[in-house]
Amino acid sequence: MKLAANSASTSNVLRRKKGEALILRTAEEVFADRGFQGATVTEIAKRAGLPKANVHYYFASKENLYKQVIDDVFEAWLKAAEQFEDFDNPRKALTAYISAKMDLSRERPNGSKVWANEIIHGAPTIHHYLSTRLQEWLISREVWINRWMERGQMRPVNPRYLMYMIWACTQHYADFDTQITALNQDKALSDDEFEVAKQTMVDIILTGVLRE
Amino acid sequence: MKLAANSASTSNVLRRKKGEALILRTAEEVFADRGFQGATVTEIAKRAGLPKANVHYYFASKENLYKQVIDDVFEAWLKAAEQFEDFDNPRKALTAYISAKMDLSRERPNGSKVWANEIIHGAPTIHHYLSTRLQEWLISREVWINRWMERGQMRPVNPRYLMYMIWACTQHYADFDTQITALNQDKALSDDEFEVAKQTMVDIILTGVLRE
DNA sequence: GTCTATAACCGGATAGAC
DNA sequence: GTCTATCCGGTTATAGAC
Numbered sequence: 001m002k003l004a005a006n007s008a009s010t011s012n013v014l015r016r017k018k019g020e021a022l023i024l025r026t027a028e029e030v031f032a033d034r035g036f037q038g039a040t041v042t043e044i045a046k047r048a049g050l051p052k053a054n055v056h057y058y059f060a061s062k063e064n065l066y067k068q069v070i071d072d073v074f075e076a077w078l079k080a081a082e083q084f085e086d087f088d089n090p091r092k093a094l095t096a097y098i099s100a101k102m103d104l105s106r107e108r109p110n111g112s113k114v115w116a117n118e119i120i121h122g123a124p125t126i127h128h129y130l131s132t133r134l135q136e137w138l139i140s141r142e143v144w145i146n147r148w149m150e151r152g153q154m155r156p157v158n159p160r161y162l163m164y165m166i167w168a169c170t171q172h173y174a175d176f177d178t179q180i181t182a183l184n185q186d187k188a189l190s191d192d193e194f195e196v197a198k199q200t201m202v203d204i205i206l207t208g209v210l211r212e
Numbered sequence: 213m214k215l216a217a218n219s220a221s222t223s224n225v226l227r228r229k230k231g232e233a234l235i236l237r238t239a240e241e242v243f244a245d246r247g248f249q250g251a252t253v254t255e256i257a258k259r260a261g262l263p264k265a266n267v268h269y270y271f272a273s274k275e276n277l278y279k280q281v282i283d284d285v286f287e288a289w290l291k292a293a294e295q296f297e298d299f300d301n302p303r304k305a306l307t308a309y310i311s312a313k314m315d316l317s318r319e320r321p322n323g324s325k326v327w328a329n330e331i332i333h334g335a336p337t338i339h340h341y342l343s344t345r346l347q348e349w350l351i352s353r354e355v356w357i358n359r360w361m362e363r364g365q366m367r368p369v370n371p372r373y374l375m376y377m378i379w380a381c382t383q384h385y386a387d388f389d390t391q392i393t394a395l396n397q398d399k400a401l402s403d404d405e406f407e408v409a410k411q412t413m414v415d416i417i418l419t420g421v422l423r424e
Numbered sequence: 425g426t427c428t429a430t431a432a433c434c435g436g437a438t439a440g441a442c
Numbered sequence: 443g444t445c446t447a448t449c450c451g452g453t454t455a456t457a458g459a460c
Binding site for chain 2: 452453
């Protein structure tokens, strides 16, 4: 009896986790497509194939659901940022970082869009991330960029504005994919085209900042 | 009598133009802050110091008002793009273009934000601009970039992805100003800091693409 | 032309049956 | 835990007085 109860309980936990994950993924998509205000709980539920009340059952409110989506997105961003780690070799570090950010834009464009949307509208729900964890990450990388310049491995450029360039360029391929597709005869970039875009970016930035 | 009538009529036309311009500018601000769905006609009217019904009197619907804001923004974008015109000298042309786009981001960040918001959410109202006027502009500039490369003035880089880099980097300073401010101890970039950002971008891109 | 008052609608949230 | 039916607040748009 006890075992059966445990088993049933475990099964419910799993079902719950699965339902929550489905709603989270769907919500990220809808928030990306429509923005926070434009997204409706009805549409999230419909795309997830659930009645609206279930969404409220799992995630109390639309705002709470949105916050969890934002948290997910930020963690993924930080994970890609870990690629900035071959600290002896700026060429390797920058190439790996730009590539990882481009891959994230390719694989999870909706996350990038949710983030962009949030920032554009004044970052009401994630301002604390910006001035704490994001700032810490940025400062630690500036230290390394400055070191590379002292060693003569890089030309003197402002490290912070270099990072902004990398963020802007890589995220552009997610956030502005509609525009990029429209300018490509309404065909989304193929894997090969995307690879060329990535290499062009790496090429221009490395040539622009490395000393050799 | 006729003269007086004309005079009164002219005055009304002026008053009307003035009211419309005020509403347009205010609407651009509110749409930038809140997105299309997040913006309310009530808030636009309040910020403009008018009763809500006046907004509907001048601009039939919220959607129509939004379309006119988008049109305005696109024209300003094209005007900055005219700076890409010193066709014999890639250094001059690229420097002038990047500077003009940066100045536009600085002076009219809300326009850039409205545009970004529109693209992120699938460009429902401006898709036609993208595949017509924007594409024409882009192709004509690619022709010139290719010519510079044939002449040996530039290293071989994909012209289109170079343009995307310039768009992404320059517009980032408008669209992500909240993030940039948060990372700057919650202080907006000063004119001097902004100038450094601009010079860093020009420096990296020119060094990255020019041959000499 | 200007503004107040209101109609018509829609979306978030919840009560309560199953 | 799941879902239907409903409430309530807020938004667009307009009718109609001035």
